[in-house]
Amino acid sequence: MIADKKDNIAPKRENGQLKEELQIGFIGNPNSGKTTLFNAYTGARLKVANWPGVTVEKKQGAFKYHKHIYKLVDLPGIYSLTSYSIEEKVSRQYILSDDVDVIVDVADASNLEKNLYLALQLIEIGKPLVLALNMMDVVEERGMEIDTHRLHEMLAIPVIPVSARKKTGLDILMHAVSHSTDMDLKHKRIMVYSDPIEDKIEKLVQRLVAYDPAIYNPRFFAIKLLEQDKEIMETYPIDVSDIVDRSYETDIINEKYDFIEEIVEETLINKQEKEIFTDKVDSVLTHRIWGLPIFFAIMGLVFFLTFALGNGITGILEQWLEGLGSWTETVLKDLRVGPVITSLLVDGIIAGVGTIVTFLPNITILFLALAFLEDSGYMARISYVMNGLMSKVGLSGKAFIPMLLGFGCTVPAIMATRTLENQRDRIKTILITPFMSCSAKIPIYILLSGLFFGKFAPLAALSMYVIGLVTGLLTAYLVNKIEKGMDKKKDKGRGQELNQLLIELPEYKTPNAHSIFIYVWENVKAYLTKAGTTIFLASVVLWFILRFGTGGFVEDMSQSFGASIGRILVPVLGPAGLGFWQIGLSLIAGLAAKEVVVSSMGILFGIANVESALGLSAMQQSLAAIGFGALNAYSMMIFVLFYTPCVAALAVIGQELKSIKWTALVFAFQLVFAWLASILVYQIVGLFI
Amino acid sequence: MLKYLIGVVIAAYVIYLVYRQVKNFKNKNYCATCSGCPSASSCGQFKDDTQS
Known part of the structure; x- marks a missing residue:
């Protein structure tokens, strides 16, 4: 179940001072290098694997940063904050709880388009967020460049280039994290939807606030209600059938990706990549005939x-x-x-x-x-x-x-x-x-x-x-x-069953x-x-x-x-x-x-x-x-x-x-x-x- | 005297192993150890699902 809606999920302070102990959640797409980055800070023995969902439970570690104790939590690799899989549910539950002070979204910089979807959803939650652009070494190898300053302007969150493998940018990332605890994203409208969608969101926000005046970020929950997210609908059992006549999930996804396209257009330079080593190798190793032998x-x-x-x-x-x-x-x-x-x-x-x-x-x-x-x-x-x-x-x-x-x-x-x-x-x-x-x-x-x-x-x-x-x-x-x-004997067809394999093939890299x-x-x-x-x-x-x-x-x-x-x-x-x-x-x-x-x-x-x-x-x-x-x-x-x-x-x-x-x-x-x-x-x- | 001591130590360890194995099975933990297992962290998830 989702975190109790009554939980106060505002950033933490003690007596007006920033907490010396921070809880930082590491989140990101599978194969974004999230766990490698986590290991780089904590030295925790986590396996880095290529199958999504290999770490379902959150893994915890801690390290000292300038006399402060930072507790890191490595969340499962997820592509979005819907609730279709156990991994997504676990991650979302944690982020919406009172346990996390700052979220670090670890994105594969060489695959920005795909990784920004989760970033936009995290921004909509409204909690303190830092975007760690990982695998910057791969970006450089491909002759690409990312205008991190412009990206920061468009997303309104700190954007820190890092390389978990080469251990670069790690200090700067933690510096950004330590100064992000009082970030207030819930009043910023980074992702603006089309008028019909915004209109519905506004109405849903009013209904949510009326139901629960203490709700932290009603806009996020309104968007989820519009997507007919089952968990959110159970948490906020209000009648919205006059507003949510159908699922608007596809519309919301499409509009997010339209915005992502704009972001990539403005921030990614030299998008035309050289032929990637991975593609060359895959043409042999995953050959239709020779792959198996x-x-x-x-x-x-x-x-x-x-x-x-x-x-x-x-x-x-x-x-x-x-x-x-x-x-x-x-x-x-x-x-x-x-x-x-x-x-x-x-x-x-x-x-x-x-x-x-x-x-x-x-x-x-x-x-x-x-x-x-x-x-x-x-x-x-x-x-x-x-x-x-x-x-x-x-x-x-x-x-x-x-x-x-x-x-x-x-x-x-x-x-x-x-x-x-x-x-x-x-x-x-x-x-x-x-x-x-x-x-x-x-x-x-x-x-x-x-x-x-x-x-x-x-x-x-x-x-x-x-x-x-x-x-x-x-x-x-x-x-x-x-x-x-x-x-056939029972005159029963199995019907068309979609059980397709959807798997992400990561880039080849030096182990x-x-x-x-x-x-x-x-x-x-x-x-x-x-x-x-x-x-x-x-x-x-x-x-x-x-x-x-x-x-x-x-x-x-x-x-x-x-x-x-x-x-x-x-x-x-x-x-x-x-x-x-x-x-x-x-x-x-x-x-x-x-x-x-x-x-x-x-x-x-x-x-x-x-x-x-x-x-x-x-x-x-x-x-x-x-x-x-x-x-x-x-x-x-x-x-x-x-x-x-x-x-x-x-x-x-x-x-x-x-x-x-x-x-x-x-x-x-x-x-x-x-x-x-x-x-x-x-x-x-x-x-x- | 020593042979009894060795025997008792081994017997105690064997009883402990049996107790631990039975306890693990009752808690639906079927493996000797999670270390190295690619689904180690899924164990708890599946356990929760079967108990819910």
Whole structure:
């Protein structure tokens, strides 16, 4: 809901003096560099991403400016102050509240026309406002110039050129902010509409003031009533049907853009730009035919680097982990702690958690590569490249964004399906999103492909992503066909549904080292935190069921409860080349978190450091001893690719679908699909080798 | 004595992890950590929406 209309939203003063503590809201279009600017002041660890809506909640930070404490709030990237999306609602709520003293509108100076719309709306709110013209370095590179003095005259607010990336203009911006707290915009008429609109605004203002004499800026709310803004209409439930006979939103938008055109005409010099680097690169990277193969080639390179560089720098970690297990065992034996506790610590916790930790170099390289691609602006292109393909399989282009998120983690990917208005599209997307290999599966792919595929290991790992994507799209296509068939039988058409992908493609830029560092560090921290919590828990539980049997503590794991559980699955998984109780148990353990499959194998085969040459060799021998070879490994990778996601993802699926029946269907579908796919691979490929 | 101490410490940590996981699930926080998640800040939003 919107801020209480009774809130006094006038600028703050204490005893006639300016407050020493200011609350500053950073607002702006997505990709305007707002978060980079925020980071430049606060050093806060916020991710700078290219998808709108990546920061929905406001992020807060503080810094000292000339002995004053300034509290900054980074609001979501929005294009306007309507209330169509959660991001817009959150931003508007904050701005209209009593919590903000000054608003800084961060605009992309190289795209002034688009960014001024929000600026005009903010001016209409009437609160103290400063326009930060960001990316001035890009403006200069393009040979353009902005008459900031004239812009200031036309908008009647301070206009400060800055470059968040190069950290220029930051002091001047804060200087302008500190002197803007007593700015009174509510009496200034910057945006003047046509006579009919102004006439209606005037009448609405009178009605609003009569309803609420304390209303801060009735003109802003009058304009919103004229746009038939639902939230404002609920906040001010006055009868205006005689004035607002229809929605005037389009008229208001058009008139604003007419004014923006005037502003740009007067302030933007040398508008004719040189051919932009971005357009040149996009003509190749988003090519209608070559865009997709180039994407796969880039991802192939990412995996190659993950293996080549990651394996190359595990040396230090290897030595440390190799030593830890044997040192712990020796110390505990000397302290006469007993075989059970020794086994728990060495064979359970160190083997389980240690196995996951050894993949840290590979994971770090992968995140580094992905951060580079994201910060350069390329990742935003992938949705665009995939859009054509998505529509061919009956999915809206929007559906690829959850699928893309699924490459990181299935949980936020499932949540992101909320952006799909059509329920059928949502269910279809939820069904196929788990086919996108989440980052938790990476250690499994690295382990198995590293063990069995030698120099083809990167290719084997990459094939999981390609197969997952292709299978997901094919599944969507088939489901779409079935739906159409069923609709025809029921004589029911789906109707024309507009679910178009609208995405902003940012300019390509040199990745910012600071942003990349933060992105990588956040992901590494998450990985290590998971190792210390979920993986730790799973390792202890797994150790227990592998070291205890009906006769109590067992040295031979094949006599344990775990082995009994694993053996139940042997006949079922046999046709897929996975008929080994150790593998079955690992796959069950993978329901907790996919990384647990790897830590389970570390515990099961008694190898803590599978990334070391010794560990790899030992694991190879252990697997060979039970008859597990390259084909079995690839079949296992296929099974892991498709089978049920982790419990967290399942829980989110249940929450989003709001149906136990559908959740159970998704669970069963993926399990059976994985089983059939791995049988197919194992049996058919087995005919040729 | 030491083995009991180690055992108690590990057991306490395991119980704490289980308690935390159950509590998170009840609050519809399904992930171990938000750090690094592109939708971390959306979690609260979606939670609010499902509870409203």
